[in-house]
Amino acid sequence: MRFEGTAEYVSTDDLTVAVNAAVALERPLLVKGEPGTGKTELARQVARALGLPMIEWSIKSTTKAQQGLYEYDAMSRLRDSQLGEARVADVGNYIRRGKLWQAFAAEQKVVLLIDEVDKADIEFPNDLLQELDRMEFHVYETGETVQARHRPIVIITSNNEKELPDAFLRRCFFHYIRFPDPDTLKRIVEVHHPDIRSDLLTTALTQFYEIRETPGLKKKPSTSEVLDWLKLLLTEDLAPEDLRRDGASALPKLHGALLKNEQDVHLFERLAFMARRQGR
Structure with missing residues (x-):
């Protein structure tokens, strides 16, 4: 499973090496560079070149790491219980899967894009360390442990707006997309x-x-x-x-x-x- 670029995306030699190294090491690929240099498009083209589905998680300033795993809708469950709904007996009916859970549960290997990770607060990358490292997480409301069926190819982009934690950087393969000559x-x-x-x-x-x-x-x-x-x-x-x-x-x-x-x-x-x- 090697990336060589596509007809729609010009990949420089060093970028091609970085993608394939991250795939071989099974490490997230952290891609930095000026806005507009093709970081997000890289993930789409890697998915296309390797024939894999892509799951895209676009990060905003309000995004929390927990949202990538799952969200528990306690208010809906409370409302349904007041209305006497039978579905309240199963807490799983109120668990919404996040992008990481979708990637872990996929029937085949996928490309998971975590786009513009530096938009979130400084603790966001650290909050994902264990999940990205072990490829599993625990759902406290149901007591289950979700493990990745197939380890996804994780591509993380950053516009370099803020420094990322060292512990997070250690777990990534890093590449900076220079402005093209x-x-x-x-x-x-x-x-x-x-x-x-x-x-x-x-x-x-x-x-x-x-x-x-x-x-x-x-x-x-x-x-x-x-x-x-x-x-x-x-x-x-x-x-x-x-x-x-x-x-x-x-x-x-x-x-x-x-x-x-x-x-x-x-x-x-x-x-x-x-x-x-x-x-x-």
Whole structure:
């Protein structure tokens, strides 16, 4: 069971090695990187390449680790008992399975994505240590122990918004997805836009990297954003010469796909103003 990338996903050599190492070690793969570099999509493509179902657990700031195991709906049981419902005799009727339980109970091996683990509070990863390590947990309300029928391939993503506990990191195989170099980004673009003209692609990517490397930029545009930008360029049927910027306008064409806050827009407006002054 080896991952080699897919026709829809360009996997670099080091990323391919990381995925296969995590599978071989039966350890969770912790993937970090800038937002928009394909961390979530990696899990979907691993599942597709290996022919496995995927279970996705998207983490929010309010998510608790217990929700990944199960939730006991005590209020519904109380209400049903007041109404004389017969189903209250079985507490299992009020247990809702979480994503980990679904992965453990699956008929075959699955890919379990725990997406954006760093959104939750700092104790969230530690609360999952034993369950991810032993692949089992106890249901106190019913007295049963749930064990994984098939050990899932666990992929955990993080946008690096907060530090993760050392005890959690020790149990993971770690990989940082670096922002792609121009050659790799060109391959990624050609997967999504196979008919794009080479001269337009070269001009657009040159301008894109110039934007990313602009000093003072608050949010650098990501891979997903350059793909959206190129889609707009193709939709508008723009030519390479349409992308040229002069001192009157330092903002790129259709800049709303690349610049996502007013500070960065103002930065390019100031650069245009300075260029005009120097040109006098």
